[in-house]
Amino acid sequence: MxxxxxxxxxxxxxxxxxxxxxxxxxxxxxxxxxxxxxxxxxxxxxxxxxxxxxxxxxxxxxxxxxxxxxxxxxxxxxxxxxxxxxxxxxxxxxxxxxxxxxxQGTERTRQQQLLNLRRDFENLKMKEEETVKQHSDRIMAVVNSIRLLGEQFDEVRIVEKVLSTLLERYKAKISSLEDSRDLTRVSLTELINTLYAQEQRRASRIEEHQEGAFQARSKPSSSNAAYKGKKNWRDKSKADASKK
Structure with a gap:
């Protein structure tokens, strides 16, 4: 009690x-x-x-x-x-x-629901525009639906699914993890946090590159403006001299 x-x-x-x-x-x-x-x-x-x-x-x-x-x-x-x-x-x-x-339906209905959800789980792939968090959230939505129907679903299996469906840009990080860690002992939260950190670094590099490219494009414009200013000054000087 x-x-x-x-x-x-x-x-x-x-x-x-x-x-x-x-x-x-x-x-x-x-x-x-x-x-x-x-x-x-x-x-x-x-x-x-x-x-x-x-x-x-x-x-x-x-x-x-x-x-x-x-x-x-x-x-x-x-x-x-x-x-x-x-x-x-x-x-x-x-x-x-x-x-x-x-x-919830009969046992037969439950088994059919589980079959459909297992198929959905196997077919999940990471989309090009997705972040790791968004991808893992989609996976967990299916996993939780399976668990709610009473079936056990180990975290190791979820980690394997995330690793096997990541895009090519994450392969180097996965190789690094495989060399330094036993991936069967890595929790889902730890994996997502590690990959998220990589995403942040990648986003920062892209932002820095874009900013550098923008500054590079801006420099010629400044030079042209300076040249145009000098040209206008010379033209004005010539005009004043002719008046005299």
Whole structure:
């Protein structure tokens, strides 16, 4: 049972949208009250044995009321419209499974969704105009969708995906990393930060080059202006001399 000093905030009320995220938050919320076992299993509580002690009677009562507490958690975290779909369920597991079936689909549907997402993951490539951060965000969007469907997805696999889909301009940095680090131990955050630093240096060099080119183009214009000024001064001097 959650301690008196800790009272977890209830998940947002589920109204019919964002079920996968609500499901994860709701599971954590139920676990915080040590009620997940009765939601995940419909096992019947063993009957109280003969001549129980007071402690055994109290424990049996606590175990028996867990299902009601879990059901209360679920019912109070859905909107009235959603509640009408589970109000005839007699156990928290029935209510939980009913919600999953309606808003997550059957196991066959889930597997089809996973298949499509895995295909999307494999087909992801870095776009020419993308930054490393934008590219990794697209990858993580697919990965998180897969994780929300209950499939494990190791970070090592994500790092490998980022490395294998980077553009040619990052190859030198990758080679440098391979020489100095064990890439199987590099976290995604560390990799992105390293590549981001390279992007910043590259952007600075391009900016300096453009600024230098602009200054180089500006110099002839200044010389021409000076020459034109001298020419106008000589022409004016000649005109004044002829008047005299």
């Amino acid at each position: 959650a301690s008196a000093s800790f009272s977890p905030a209830a998940p947002p009320v589920f109204t019919g949208e964002g079920f996968h995220i609500w499901l994860v938050k709701m599971r954590t919320y139920i676990q915080a009250f040590n009620l997940w076992e009765v939601v995940n299993s419909d096992a019947e509580l063993a009957p109280l044995r003969a001549n129980p002690t007071v402690a055994q009677m109290r424990q049996h009562t606590d175990e028996r009321t867990k299902k009601h507490k879990a059901m209360s958690c679920i019912q109070n975290c859905v909107s009235d419209v959603i509640f009408t779909r589970i109000m005839t369920c007699e156990t928290p597991k029935q209510a939980w499974d009913k919600l999953k079936e309606e808003f």
